[in-house]
Amino acid sequence: MADGQEPPAFSAEAQVGSDVALSGRRSRLTQFLLRYGIVLALVALGAVFAWRSPVFLTSENLLQVLLQASVNIIVALGMTFVIITAGIDLSVGSTAALSGMVAATTMSTGLPIVGIAVSWPVAVLVGLLTGVLVGFASGVIVTSLRITPFIVTLGMLSVVRGLTLIYSGGRPVFGFPEGFTNLAGTIGPVPTPAIIAGILAIISAFVLRFTRLGEYTYAIGGNEEAARLSGVPVDRYKIAIYTLCGAFAAVAGIVLTARLRVAEPNAASGYELDAIAATVMGGTSLFGGEGTVVGTVIGALIIATLRNGLNLLNVQAYYQQLAIGLVIILAVALDRFRQR
Amino acid sequence: MTDGNAPGMTPTLRVADVSKSYPGVRALQHVDLEVLPGEIHAVIGENGAGKSTLMKIVFGVTQPDSGAIEVQGTPVHIGSPVEAQRLGVAMVHQELSLVPALDVARNIYLGREPSLALGIIDWPALYRNAGALLRRLGIALNPRQVVRGLSTAHKQMVEIARALSWQSKLLILDEPTSSLTQGEIRELFRILRDLKTGGVSVLYISHRLEELPEIADRVTVMRDGHTVGTVDARSTPIPALIRMMVGRGVDQLFPRAHVPIGDEILRVEGLTRHGVVEDVSFSVHAGEIVGMAGLVGAGRSETARLIVGADKKDAGRTIIDGRVVEIGSPAVAIAAGIALLPEDRKQQGLVLPLPVKNNLSLATLREFTRFGIVWQRERDRMAQRFVRDLSIRTPNLDFRVRNLSGGNQQKVVLGKWLGSHPRVLIFDEPTRGIDVGAKVEVYEEMNDLIARGAGILLISSELPEVLGMSDRVLVMHEGRLVADLPRAEATPERVIALASGEELPVLTSAHHG
């Protein structure tokens, strides 16, 4: 909400100042709670875990939470753009896997098709390009065939996973140069993936808040027909946004590959759900036109904190699933309430 | 002033000392209102005066901060629309709220379908009841007709039928006539008079002051969240009502400035979309306002949409400044200097969740963008100018347009297009829902545009507006252009006769080349 698309209820009230009687003051408190409710949820969660586990608040553990959140944050940033346009991209997990796989094979056996050996940064670029192409394809199908994004990307989820399995022959790929695995190392004490996620988050927030691409993203999601009649080249921007989402998924897949030191054809499956959960918990509306990067990042941090904390408390994996699901529903219920 | 009309009669509705604030806006302050049995009571006031808010409170959509409401002498708390309906209060909203995919009968009884045992819907009864209700109201509609294809007027009739399917004692109508043509308004008034005879009270919001003496008994005037007073509808002259509304007189309703008419800017030839628009040709010159009249469904809006490429045409060409231009999308039209202000602000004009300033700049964002970045200062300055010039009532530029009053939303759409420096601006029902004072401001903006050498195509269902502002009047009937009259020959009678097909077309195919 710090992205300013939420109209500043505060400044609106400030103008009236003392004019607004009791109701105004009460609504200021509620406004605050609703606006920062998701932050409070994160803090509360942290407090509970800190109280129950001596390890939780140690800096190593907090950095571990950051590391665990990083890949999801990267995927969810792209998802945020797409969902603000009232779309969805279910193929991001598959796209991450394919991109990671393409980067990995390029590193070990050279460029696809031609087989010329290249340095690892070039391999990373090839992986990125793969994600870009997948996103571009989704965008083109969505806009030219006028099929809903849900269906298109559900199809792409399967198509891209299939491609990954075919391309890899179902076998994992490993053995990477150190420069590449350093992508998942640390800079100072901070995990490099967290830094990458942070930089991408700042760029995304800037783009959404201050650029024409950002404005059009909100406008397309808020009322596509009005945007079109206002001269916004809606199809072109939608394609750009799905492409962007594919690129983010590719970055996530590559970082994941570096961290695990192996590219698995089944990697990152289900990541689309975590990304959607983080985005929606962060206040992005599935109906489009509303959402912020800050919200999404906090949503992803909540999911990571929950997993980490429940692990520390030795809660069984089955119960973790249950708890995470409940928290997602709770967070979105809170958001529905906010809309009133 | 509100009392003494009929002493001893228990009012159907009494609103006493009601106040309501939203963050940053005091929408209602100590409002009083009384509606008698069988009375048609009009409520008028400037955009943002609080009319819709008052009605929403009476219908239980929102809650007042303070004050009391009585229905038939009993103090009540109206917590929701369902409670309101149980109390005999029904409402037709300013923005229509039907389910497009369902048919007329199902919309009327939505949520209250007559059912057999086990919750199975009694379909025959549903359609029988709906048919009977429509007949009783004299509405000529098939209960099985799907709502999606209906005209706005017919949708409104369905809303009224739904509202009256409850045994309502009070019917609230928020700007029911703003999108109706003369004939349809007459039809609506007939229904309202029948209801009145049956003892039903009607609360009626309108910006069309000229219709008040004909339909209303009393008029309550609101200004800035206050009730200014309640007066007799038949004996109070319109200028006096306007003075109560805006606090000053408005001397000229259609302040038309004449500028020399220049070269042809836009010409369309043989514009066709099968079944909707057939072979339409006309031109617009610099400094000229071309009016376009016709009944709802005559193809006027569709013609406009074809010109700007919002819909695909089957045939026809567009000539701008003497050159044929292929306009395949609104973006191309805007680049060529042709803009369309669409008729439906919610569906086509506004991005409701976005702030005022973002909506105002949507069509011109390029001008405020350098290196892909939107320069907020310049954009704010532009937005500020339109908020001032069009007197848009908003607490600040970051206010979401969803929370503006209907008329102020319309002004935002207007501002968006006025700021786009068009060579030709097509206005489709530009003043729908706008108050008298603000209308004059809109006409002044039109004068500004033509003085700067632009041309205007003005589509409007308000005949006085078309006749008051145009140099030439086009008339459409059933998808065809049937007349292209100089202003002097366009009498109201003639235009109505042409629009309804009673007078034969005065255009021949010799007209296009």
Ligand SMILES: Nc1ncnc2c1ncn2[C@@H]1O[C@H](COP(=O)(O)OP(=O)(O)OP(=O)(O)O)[C@@H](O)[C@H]1O
């Ligand atoms: N949900 C809301 N949140 C904040 N402000 C609101 C909300 N609804 C209405 N308002 C404000 O209350 C004021 C009165 O609005 P209202 O819709 O009652 O005006 P109105 O008299 O019906 O105007 P119009 O003729 O334009 O329809 C406006 O300033 C509007 O911005």
Ligand SMILES: [Mg+2]
């Ligand atoms: Mg209103």
